[in-house]
Amino acid sequence: MKTIFAKSVSGRTAYCLNSDAPKASAMLPADLLRKNAPRLPECSELEVVRHFTQLSQLNYSVDANFYPLGSCTMKYNPKFTEYVASLPGFTRLHPMMAQLEGGADCTQGALQCLHEAENLLCELTGMKAFTFQPMAGANGEFTGVKLIAAYHAAKGRNRKKMLIPDAAHGTNPASAALAGFETINIESRDGMVDPEAIVAAIAEHGEDVAGLMMTCPNTLGLMEVHLPRIVAELRKVDALLYYDGANMNAIMGKMRMGDVGFDVVHLNVHKTLATPHGGGGPGAGPVGVTDRLMPFMPAPRVAKHPDGRFYLDYNLPQSIGPIGPFYGSFGVVIKALAYMLRLGGEGLTRASEYAVLNANYLKKKLENVLEIPFKDRFCAHEFVASAPEGLRALDIAKALLQRGIHAPTIYFPLIVHECLMAEPTETEDKETLDTYVEALQEIILTGKANPQSLQELPTNLPVRRLDETAAARQMVLTEDMG
Amino acid sequence: MPYIPHTPEELHEMLSVVGVRSLDELFSDIPSSMRPQSFDLPKGQSEAAVCGYFEELAAKNCPGHVSFLGAGFYNHDIPKAVDALSGRSEFYTAYTPYQAECSQGTLQAIFEFQTAVSRLMEMDCGNASVYDGGTAIFEAAMMAVRATRRSVLVVDEAVNPIWRGMLAAYTSSLDLEIKIVAQHNGCSDMDALMASVDNTCAAVIVQNPNFFGAVADYTTLFAKARSQKAFGVISVYPVMQSVLKTPGEMGADVAVAEGQSLGMNLSFGGPYLGLMTCRKEHIRQFPGRIVGRTSDVDGKTGYVLTLQAREQHIRRAKATSNICSNQALCALRSLIHMSLLGPEGLARVAENNMALARYAVERLTAIKGVELLNNTPFGSEVALRLPKSAAEVVKAMTPKGIVPGYPLGKHYPGMENVLLLSCTEANNRTQIDKLAEIMGGLL
Numbered sequence: 001m002k003t004i005f006a007k008s009v010s011g012r013t014a015y016c017l018n019s020d021a022p023k024a025s026a027m028l029p030a031d032l033l034r035k036n037a038p039r040l041p042e043c044s045e046l047e048v049v050r051h052f053t054q055l056s057q058l059n060y061s062v063d064a065n066f067y068p069l070g071s072c073t074m075k076y077n078p079k080f081t082e083y084v085a086s087l088p089g090f091t092r093l094h095p096m097m098a099q100l101e102g103g104a105d106c107t108q109g110a111l112q113c114l115h116e117a118e119n120l121l122c123e124l125t126g127m128k129a130f131t132f133q134p135m136a137g138a139n140g141e142f143t144g145v146k147l148i149a150a151y152h153a154a155k156g157r158n159r160k161k162m163l164i165p166d167a168a169h170g171t172n173p174a175s176a177a178l179a180g181f182e183t184i185n186i187e188s189r190d191g192m193v194d195p196e197a198i199v200a201a202i203a204e205h206g207e208d209v210a211g212l213m214m215t216c217p218n219t220l221g222l223m224e225v226h227l228p229r230i231v232a233e234l235r236k237v238d239a240l241l242y243y244d245g246a247n248m249n250a251i252m253g254k255m256r257m258g259d260v261g262f263d264v265v266h267l268n269v270h271k272t273l274a275t276p277h278g279g280g281g282p283g284a285g286p287v288g289v290t291d292r293l294m295p296f297m298p299a300p301r302v303a304k305h306p307d308g309r310f311y312l313d314y315n316l317p318q319s320i321g322p323i324g325p326f327y328g329s330f331g332v333v334i335k336a337l338a339y340m341l342r343l344g345g346e347g348l349t350r351a352s353e354y355a356v357l358n359a360n361y362l363k364k365k366l367e368n369v370l371e372i373p374f375k376d377r378f379c380a381h382e383f384v385a386s387a388p389e390g391l392r393a394l395d396i397a398k399a400l401l402q403r404g405i406h407a408p409t410i411y412f413p414l415i416v417h418e419c420l421m422a423e424p425t426e427t428e429d430k431e432t433l434d435t436y437v438e439a440l441q442e443i444i445l446t447g448k449a450n451p452q453s454l455q456e457l458p459t460n461l462p463v464r465r466l467d468e469t470a471a472a473r474q475m476v477l478t479e480d481m482g
Numbered sequence: 483m484p485y486i487p488h489t490p491e492e493l494h495e496m497l498s499v500v501g502v503r504s505l506d507e508l509f510s511d512i513p514s515s516m517r518p519q520s521f522d523l524p525k526g527q528s529e530a531a532v533c534g535y536f537e538e539l540a541a542k543n544c545p546g547h548v549s550f551l552g553a554g555f556y557n558h559d560i561p562k563a564v565d566a567l568s569g570r571s572e573f574y575t576a577y578t579p580y581q582a583e584c585s586q587g588t589l590q591a592i593f594e595f596q597t598a599v600s601r602l603m604e605m606d607c608g609n610a611s612v613y614d615g616g617t618a619i620f621e622a623a624m625m626a627v628r629a630t631r632r633s634v635l636v637v638d639e640a641v642n643p644i645w646r647g648m649l650a651a652y653t654s655s656l657d658l659e660i661k662i663v664a665q666h667n668g669c670s671d672m673d674a675l676m677a678s679v680d681n682t683c684a685a686v687i688v689q690n691p692n693f694f695g696a697v698a699d700y701t702t703l704f705a706k707a708r709s710q711k712a713f714g715v716i717s718v719y720p721v722m723q724s725v726l727k728t729p730g731e732m733g734a735d736v737a738v739a740e741g742q743s744l745g746m747n748l749s750f751g752g753p754y755l756g757l758m759t760c761r762k763e764h765i766r767q768f769p770g771r772i773v774g775r776t777s778d779v780d781g782k783t784g785y786v787l788t789l790q791a792r793e794q795h796i797r798r799a800k801a802t803s804n805i806c807s808n809q810a811l812c813a814l815r816s817l818i819h820m821s822l823l824g825p826e827g828l829a830r831v832a833e834n835n836m837a838l839a840r841y842a843v844e845r846l847t848a849i850k851g852v853e854l855l856n857n858t859p860f861g862s863e864v865a866l867r868l869p870k871s872a873a874e875v876v877k878a879m880t881p882k883g884i885v886p887g888y889p890l891g892k893h894y895p896g897m898e899n900v901l902l903l904s905c906t907e908a909n910n911r912t913q914i915d916k917l918a919e920i921m922g923g924l925l
Contacts, residue, residue, distance in 0.1 A: 001586075004594050004821050014822040015561045017830045017907055021837035024725035024829065028836075028859050032697050034728050037825040038602045048821045049563060052814075056572035058587035063571035065584075074577055076485055080529045082569070085749075089540025094551045095751035096888060097544070102877040103885075109542030110750045123523050135613040135752065138794075138804045142652075149655050174794035174804035180655035183799045223511035254509045256518040274485075279576040279588040280610070280771065280810030282753030298651075321651025325555075325616050325644045325740075326751025334536070341532045345523030347484060353505040354486050357493075360500045360508055378508050401584050406577075412795070429487035430496060461583040463784035471776035471788040475765065477607040478597040 001058070001462075004041045004051050005479045014045035058462045059279070060406045066432050068362075070382040070409040070421030071169070071219055073249045073271035075355075078342065081275070081335035090334065095326040099300075104311050111310035114302045114327055117286075117337040124340075124348065125248075125265050126258025127288030132328030133298045139323065140266030140285025141175035141213070141244065143298065146320045147264055147289060148211045148240045149179055150296035154318060159210035159239075163201055165193045167219045167413040172244060181210060188415060191220045191374045195229045202237055211240040211263075217250050217380035219413045220373070221359065221421075231261035240264065240293075245285075248272045249425070250356055250380035253349025257288075264289050273336035284329040284336065298323045354426035355381040358433060362424050365437045369444055373416065382423035384416050391447045393418040395454035398465065399443040402458040405436060484526070548913045549885040550842070552863050552904020553693070554615065554642045555754075556743045558721065558831070559907050561822045564745045568815045578771075578807065582786045588810060589785035592773040595817040602723050602820070603737040604730025605759035610771035610808040612756035615740025616648035619687060619717055621758065621803055622736040623649060625767040626685035626713035628802070633658045635685055636678045640665040640692035641717065643893040649687075658684075667856045668694030668865045668900075672703065679706050685713035685735075691722060694855065694890075694902065695839075695863030704733040720744050720757065720816075721835070722861045724828035729759070736760045745819030746812055755812035766792060769803030831907055835862035838905035838914065845918035846903075849925055855900055863904040865890065869925055872901040878924055886917055 024033055043051070060067065067074040085091075089109060098107040118130045134140035145162060152159045162181040164172050166188055173183040184205065186197045193214060202209055212234055216224045224230070234241055243257045245267035252272070257265045265288040270277045275284070289297065299319045300312035327333075343351065356378075363383045367375055370385035387393045397407030397420070408422035424433055447454045458464060475481065488496070493505075502508055527535075549557060568574075572587060579585030579592075596608040612618050623635050635653075637646060639662050650660060663674045670692055679686050686707050691697045704714030713735040718726070721743045729737030741755030742748070760768055766789070774788030794801035820828065839862045846852050851869030868875055872889035879886050891898035905914075 001590065003590065003597070004817075005597060013824045013826050014563075016823070016827045017559075017834050019830055019834035019837075019907075021830070021833040024833050024836065027833070027840065028697060028725075028861075032699055032727055032859055033725055034604075034723075034731065037829065038604075038724060040598055040601060040823075040825045040828065041821040042824045042826070043821055045561075045563060045822060048818065049567060051821075052567040052591070052818055053570065055587040055591055056567075056570040058585075058590070059572045059576045060581070060584040061572045062575035067577065069577055072577055074575075077575055078485060078529075080533055083533060084536040086565075087536060087540035089543045091747035091749050092557065093543050093750040094549060094557065094748050094885075095555060096551055096553060097549075097885070098750075099892075100876050100880065100885070100889070101873045102880050106544035106547065106880065107750070109539035112539055112542070113536075120523060123521065126518065126520075135617070136805075136807050138806050139613060139617075142804055146651075146655070170794040170796070170798045170801070171804050171806050173799035174797075174801040174806075177799040177801075178652075178804050223509075225511055227516065251509075251512070253518065253521050254506075255512050255516055256521070259519045260516045276574045276811075277577050278809075278811030279573055279585075279591075279814070280578045281807045282613075282809045282812055283807055284753075321654065322616075322644070322647045323651060324752065325614055325648065325754070328751065329753040330751050331747070331749040331753055338532050338536060341524070341527055341535065342484060342529060344526030345521055347526040348523065349521070350483060350486060353508070354488060356508045357488075357496055357500070357505060361496045364500050378511060397581065398583065401581060406584065407581050409580075427485050427487065430492045458583050462586045463583055463778040463782055464780055466582050466778045466784045466786045467776045468786050468788065471774035471786045472791075474774075474776070475762075475788070476775040477765075477772060477788075478593070478600045480597065480600070481607065481762075 001054060003479055007047055007051060008041040008043055010042055012042040012044055014043060014048055065404055065406050066428060066436060067406040068408050068422045068424045069406060070423040071246055073423060073425060075274055075425035076427035077274050077276040078339060081338045084338045085331045085335050098312055108310055111302050113334050113337055115304060115310055117333055120340045121286060121288060124252065125288050126256030127265055128291050129294050129297060130286045130288040131298050132286050132333050133324035134285035134287055135324050135329050136281060136283040137266060137268040137285045138171040138175055140287045141171055142178055143287045143323050144242050144264045144266050145176050145179040145181060147293045147296050150320050151240060151293055152210055159208050161205045161208045162210055163212040166415055168213060168215060169244060169246060172213045191222045192224050192226060193230060195226045195233060198230055198233050202233060207237055209237055209239045211242055213242040213244060215244040215247055217247050221379040221383040222374060222377060223380060227260055246271060247380060250352055252352040254352060258290055264293055269332060269336040274339045275332050275335040282329050282332055284332040296320050351426045358424040358426060358428060359383055362422060362433050366440060369441050382421060384419055384421045386416060387418040387420060388444055390451060393420050396420060396443055398457045399454050400439060402460060403439050405439060547883055547885055550887045550903045551885050553888040553902055554740060555748060556906050557748055557908045558743050560745050563822055564815055564818045567818050568811060573814055579787060586784060589773050591814050591817060593775060593785050595813045596773060598817055598820050599757050600759050602720060603759045604728035605737050606762040607765060608759040609768055610773060611813040612758055612770050612805055613809060614754040614756045615717060616645040618738035618756035618758050619645050620649050620652045621769040622715045622738050623685055625736060625764060629764060629767050630684045630712060632682055632684040634682045635660045635687060636683050637662050638670050638675060638688045639663060640670050640694060641687060641689040642693045669696050669856055669858050670698055675703055676706050679710055679712055681710050683710060683712040685715045687715045689717040691719055691861045694865040695860040696858040697726060697861055699727055701732045722832050725832045735764060741816050744816035746815060753809060753812055755809045755816055767802060770805045771808045834907055835905045838909055839864050841911055842903055842905060842914045845914055849922045851925055863902065866901050866903060868899050868901055871898050875924060879920055882920055884917055884920060886921060
């Protein structure tokens with residue numbers, strides 16, 4: 001499909017302000033002005049509408065396709081939350097209003113949203129306080145490890161090592177490194193974090209261990225059954241435990257991080273709390289802490305006067321400083337709040353129960369088709385499988401696309417051979433899951449008979465397999481390059 | 483049961499396939515000692531009740547106020563087609579485009595976004611966006627630190643103090659030194675900046691128009707940076723960039739921006755959009771996601787995520803950044819916004835707002851004791867010295883339904899009487915007349 005630039009015709013415009021202002025050259029010296037107008041598209045409104053409507057139709061989406069993407073929780077996003085976030089009382093509100101003297105009067109509704117969202121997340125996770133500043137999950141990870149660094153610094157020690165399981169998301173080590181930590185890889189045993197490996201790491205690095213980053217249930221879809229022991233080992237050296245919230249959709253109402261010994265938590269609201277992923281963002285990555293990390297939280301914090309009025313509290317002398325410009329992705333956070341209010345505690349628990357049921361049902365149905373490690377254990381809301389001997393995960397993924405089903409996550413976690421990681425989520429019905437099973441059965445039957453045939457797929461999508469090597473080598477990153 | 487499709491019969495059948503009698507049995511790996519000590523969330527509510535609750539909360543804010551607040555975040559008109567198109571659920575409910583064949587819509591949109599932002603800045607290439615203007619400045623600084631293997635960052639004090647605060651917080655546990663070069667009366671101190679750029683400097687970071695609205699040319703400064711093998715980094719206001727000398731023309735290495743003004747609502751602080759562009763030679767240091775054009779097995783043009791060897795899912799602790807996602811939907815909004823306005827539309831907005839700012843200066847400086855902070859060229863935003871505390875003036879005017887601007891005392895000691903006033907197309911001359919009238923009565 002042509003780009004919007006290729007469709008541009010000089011002199012066309014869709015939306016132009018009715019203004020009698022003079023040209024910029026009459027208001028600013030010539031040497032401060034650009035020589036040529038930016039070569040942005042010149043199109044009519046209908047052309048723009050058609051272009052982006054047609055582009056949208058080249059996508060798979062949760063609203064149109066089954067999207068069982070492991071580790072990403074692509075569940076249905078209720079539509080009413082869009083309405084809530086689009087109320088002009090929120091969308092037109094300047095963030096600095098709340099910081100002006102007397103401005104809090106004009107932002108009580110927005111501040112109340114943040115305050116209420118914080119309270120609900122605290123109850124959901126067992127943490128004492130939340131900040132909404134982190135603008136995505138990885139930004140939340142960074143915030144979390146910075147809080148851990150600040151905790152140790154306040155105790156007068158400069159701990160430099162962060163323990164990270166081998167099955168962790170790649171953002172975990174990247175976030176820790178960005179915060180100045182050296183990462184120590186912890187090898188799994190029986191699909192779980194091995195407490196003996198933690199003991200060994202502490203023995204080797206001793207008092208230099210700042211903390212451990214964990215995902216629970218982990219990225220293999222398994223509950224970490226050694227958690228109490230791991231917590232106890234870390235406590236011995238006053239190292240902290242970080243919870244990566246990617247998989248919280250599996251445990252709402254069944255386990256709270258604060259109650260089992262986690263010190264700091266980030267949540268991906270676009271996963272567990274059903275805010276749309278938007279093709280890659282925006283997300284929001286609120287971070288929760290227990291008492292001992294509260295002094296280091298980013299400022300400001302939303303607080304409540306005894307008279308019931310809300311205000312911004314900047315009095316955090318030990319704060320790690322601002323992570324975001326204001327109060328995080330406010331528009332995303334209020335969608336998450338609306339979702340929590342709609343479901344309530346019972347509904348959130350039910351969401352986790354059905355997410356886990358759907359995953360276990362799917363896993364059971366696929367046991368004869370795929371190689372499933374740890375199949376004697378219950379999985380959480382997702383599970384991993386290996387492509388059968390002679391077949392590649394990539395080819396199976398493309399064959400699913402051919403059938404209008406989004407592929408599971410492939411080649412993650414790295415420790416599973418030819419890995420396919422599926423997460424059906426609670427919002428899918430049994431019929432959809434059965435269709436998925438049948439599709440995989442057929443694909444694998446076909447693939448075993450003729451592996452080559454899978455490599456031709458997909459044939460019915462806008463493009464067939466793309467040359468990724470050429471893309472990296474030629475580097476055509478804009479219309480003007482290459 | 484909202485959003486859960488299972489009938490009781492299906493539930494029963496599925497439980498028996500799995501081989502359990504109850505849903506809770508599936509959680510038997512969580513022993514009672516690890517179960518929640520409390521789970522006291524409110525009862526669920528109907529959709530209508532939740533909507534009503536938020537309507538009440540939204541009404542408690544003051545969306546009807548006339549406002550001249552800017553300071554990096556602006557209340558621009560957004561064509562209704564932006565909402566309509568970016569709200570299409572094929573964009574909205576898709577995931578990161580890892581499976582390229584079924585994600586060409588998102589991928590081509592990002593490629594077009596990269597093109598539009600690069601052309602606006604006149605830089606070689608752009609990435610798929612980062613979280614906001616502040617993270618964009620931090621990521622630009624880190625590019626320079628990696629590429630030069632130096633540890634000093636020279637930062638103009640006239641760069642938005644919010645972003646400077648973020649830069650300091652993000653780098654606090656790294657071995658870096660941030661040298662702030664003091665501004666004078668709201669103008670960048672070009673001589674001091676020039677003197678600070680030496681062979682220990684990784685990057686010099688400036689903003690145009692700066693936080694005070696002043697417009698300048700940083701060509702000489704960036705030439706000095708180049709001669710010292712340091713990076714020239716500039717943050718711009720995208721709307722004004724439609725008329726101002728470009729980062730490319732000035733010789734910047736990395737140009738960034740807060741993209742909120744290109745089609746994002748103010749939304750009480752987010753979500754916003756970090757724009758990043760750079761010269762081609764720095765591409766391997768570029769953070770975040772990048773889309774490239776290629777072809778499929780039939781030779782048909784298509785788009786993929788590319789240069790992923792820099793990213794954390796491959797490089798883990800050695801990645802160029804921990805940012806794995808982008809602000810895809812915000813990037814899409816800004817692309818649609820730019821496509822609807824085009825070069826002409828965007829320039830008209832800039833010019834309209836500059837003209838309004840000049841009218842505001844004319845009206846307000848007619849009030850006794852109100853004067854321009856400096857005589858430097860300015861865009862659509864301008865700093866005014868008042869005869870009394872700007873914060874007090876703002877406080878007195880807000881209950882009258884008008885917010886005259888942002889008081890600068892909080893960030894710049896000694897500037898307690900300085901007000902930063904911003905005009906956008908959401909303002910008009912009648913509002914400015916009212917502003918002048920009320921302010922005149924107060925001073």
